[in-house]
Amino acid sequence: MTQMVSENTRNDNILDLFLTTNLTFVDKVNIIPGISDHDxxxxxxxxxxxxxKQKPRIVPRYRKANWDDFKQFMNTTKSDILKGSDSLSVEQIWLRFTDAIKRDTDH
Known part of the structure; x- marks a missing residue:
């Protein structure tokens, strides 16, 4: 619980209590001069x-994918990447793989 009144309401004392457990409900707290000695x-x-509100999330629909074309693409990509891969580093092989995927998704 949080006390929302932070200013004095009578001399040097805070007499009014306004407690809340959810600060987002309280927009503003003011102290107004009163008629007597108590504000x-x-x-x-x-x-x-x-x-x-949350941003809508992307839900892939895997059952609508063309898996035969995907398998063919992956086999072709694998053979293209492995050509001369004996002299390539892992980073260079990874770059070939990601470039092939980017090229395919652009079409």
Missing amino acids: ITSTIVNARPNIL
């Missing part, structure tokens, strides 16, 4: 919570 606490409360 009045004015609070603006938003009864509806602030709801953050």
Whole structure:
């Protein structure tokens, strides 16, 4: 619980209590001069919570994929990558693989 009144309401004392467990509900707390020796606490409360809308996520539909074409592409890519791969580093083989995938997805 959090005390929302932080200013003095009577001399050097805080007499008014306004406690909350959800700070997002409270928009503003003001201290207004009162008629007597005690100031009045004015609070603006938003009864509806602030709801953050999430961005829609991407859900791949694997059952709609053309798996035969994908297998053919992967076999072709594998043979293209492995040509002369004895002298290549792992990084160079990885770059060949990622370049082949990027080229295929651009079409």
